[in-house]
Amino acid sequence: MLANLSARLCSLLLSLFLIAFALPAFAGPFEDAVAKFANDDYSDTEEAIGVVASSGNPLAFPIISALQDGRLMADPDSKKVYVTGADGKSIDAATGQSVASVPDSASAVRLNNRLRRSVDAAVGSLTLQSPDVGTRLQAAQSVFKSHEETALEAVNAALAKETNKSVKAALGDARAAILLFKSDATEVEKLEAVATLKARGDQEAMALLTGMGDQPASVTKAAASAIGSIQSSLAIWSTVQNAWYGLSLGSVLLLAAIGLAITFGVMGVINMAHGEMVMIGAYTTFVVQEVIRTRYPGLFDYSLLIAVPLAFLVAGAIGVLIERSIIRFLYGRPLETLLATWGLSLVLQQAVRTMFGPTNREVGNPSWMSGAFELGQITITYNRLWILCFTLAVFAILLAMLRYTALGLEMRAVTQNRRMAASMGIATSRVDALTFGLGSGIAGIAGVALSQIDNVSPNLGQSYIIDSFMVVVFGGVGNLWGTLVGAFTLGIANKFLEPVAGAVLGKIAILVLIILFIQKRPRGLFALKGRAVEA
């Protein structure tokens, strides 16, 4: 027991001894400079700031920022300097070791106005030259926002060293902002600054230009023209942004409605279970991805390519089954068809709920569908872009199919005059089943795409059914082009209404407008003319 204690005492003494001798041995220019903060002399402090800021020591930033906030404590007796944190913990400024408490004799290092400017500049330059790109970019952006004259030198220095393109641009903007507000900058510098801000062309640049105060006449004039051009470019970009959102929404609407345009538009069958076909497509994607995840993880990026034909087959087969077992008995009774297919939609939803559970299922984005890219002032996500392309492709294929294949010809013949088509030897009931299967299959394909942007749950289909009917009715029944125009019109109108009226009110407004539109043109935008209308 006693031996144990004495051994501990010995080791304690030894370590104290080592510390006492080791510290002076490591003292370098950095430590000397830190010690100068304790001299309570402005010129010594300035020298210390310069040395510490350019030392590259990881402690430099905490020390300078503590000095800025009055948290740097110096003890004139021991020449020790401490950084006190906001949380009450303190460290020794020279070594970085934490200390239990700062001695009572220590007081905050004093600053005067001249020193304060150099401290600010030092802080700016420390973060502007941080090894981390993100920190540098952030520092440049914060300098741009504060545009303090004192940071100019730091910005210039950083600009000279900077290699990263976006940080360099941000630094350039920051420099322009500083020069614009610097009272002794030359007119040429200021004009250059205005040009840089004009090129930046966003809301912040405009705010700087409008609030720049008294300037030489030429600069004011240049700024006024810059503001004008920024305003018009901002207006254009916001229109472009809305148009893009509208196209994106329109493509989703078109995708959801395009199958309905076949079953309702071409065949005249009110299929309230259409949304459930979309849902089945989405769940097919889920199953495909599950199989790939557990068996062939390498194929994940191809999961959607595999899911598209499968979803078409699954939903199409279910569609044919529905047509043969229910809908064919109800031709010519549209209201009954509506009720029966609504019942069917309840059954399908509940079946999926029983099989897959009521909660949302996770469907992942393949790598080529995630992420986004910047186009001017707007951000375009890859999944929305792909869905737009995919929708247009599906539309084109469907159109070509109806136009150029034998089945398409038969479909159109049966739609236009069933008895005549039957007389010509077309098996009308087979064509009915296939047409319904085609419409359902396309709904299934839509489900694959929608699984990428929406929650895959048993209620997925319900959220699209009313919109889909609106699109088909608005575009004009029996006309695929009408559906295309209808979907994009509604999508774009919705997105341009949203900033004005808000999301929900915008949607309500669209619904009311469609209801009113149908009063005016009960057969939609592109109505079929002739005898077929009354049939």
Added chain:
Amino acid sequence: MTPHMLTRSLDRGATVFLLVVAALGVLIPLSNLLLPAGSFLQVPTYLVALWGKYVCYAILALAIDLIWGYCGILSLGHGAFFALGGYAMGMYLMRQIGTRGVYGNPILPDFMVFLNYSKLPWYWYGFDMFWFAALMVLVVPGLLAFCFGWLAFRSRVTGVYLSIITQAMTYALLLAFFRNDFGFGGNNGLTDFKDILGFNVQAEGTRAALFALSCLALILGFLICRAIVSSKLGKVLIAVRDAESRTRFLGYRVESYKLFVFTVSACMAGVAGALYVPQVGIINPSEFAPGNSIEAVIWVAVGGRGTLVGAALGAVVVNYAKTFFTSGMLAPYWLFMLGALFILVTLLLPKGIVGTFNAWWASSQEKRPAETTVSAAAEDGVSEPKMAEEAQ
């Protein structure tokens, strides 16, 4: 509506129906109030409220049958009129809470205090008076139906298109009532009611009285519908249902007839909603959900379209089944059953329970071979309800 028309309009089935509803309306409340609790014949209070709900649904079904069964207008938005009537009553009940709310504000309902309303929105004025609220129960749904119908029928929006835009209407209202700044309690709707005309809504006596009133409303609604469909006006409505263009060519202003019957039907749905809310104790935007309206249509289809009695019966039967199945271990299968009901009724029982019974009854009375009637009926599905008329 002369007394002569009323008596003429009552056939045997209608008389039986009215007697049964009247008997239930008197006996159930009496048994609930007078017999000791736990006695074999005593109807527990929760059942009174539940059956009161069914009776309100039956009124809604009557309203739908009036336009769908007799005029061929399939409205998929009748739940909206029902809910609007309910909201009008709910607003009255909210104003009656007064200082007993959580925040104790004498004017503003709790949700408005919570949402920082400084004063009552203008459209809430007058709802502290029962007569005004009762008037609004008829006026608001009626006015909406009138405007909607005036636009739709004049531009000859018919059939499926009309169904789809009525669905869009109720969907738009659903979205609107979900908004907090719309001034109707948003998502949570109106609830926590205390008094109706000074009586506690939770009290047994009030519940029994509300049940009796619902039965009375059902009887009145039935008589009104019966009077309409058996008058000359009703014959024109049936003509519109079976051959709209032909009726128009004969010189009838089809849109006026449709507009009249659509508005009456919406008012009835509003009354049903107004009676529903105090018995259920809450009204929220989910009542506007398109699914609810479609479900109400299937009640009519099950009971028998174009028979009135069948509509009321269908509402009670389907809702009883819903209560029965969703409360037991069969709950996960209820949607399968409801879905199958939609499919099977439209495929196999297009005339519904009462329509099929009437057809069978008529054929057995006339000693005619049953096959001819059945095959004739099967050929034209849309004009099925003719059978009901012949049965009178």
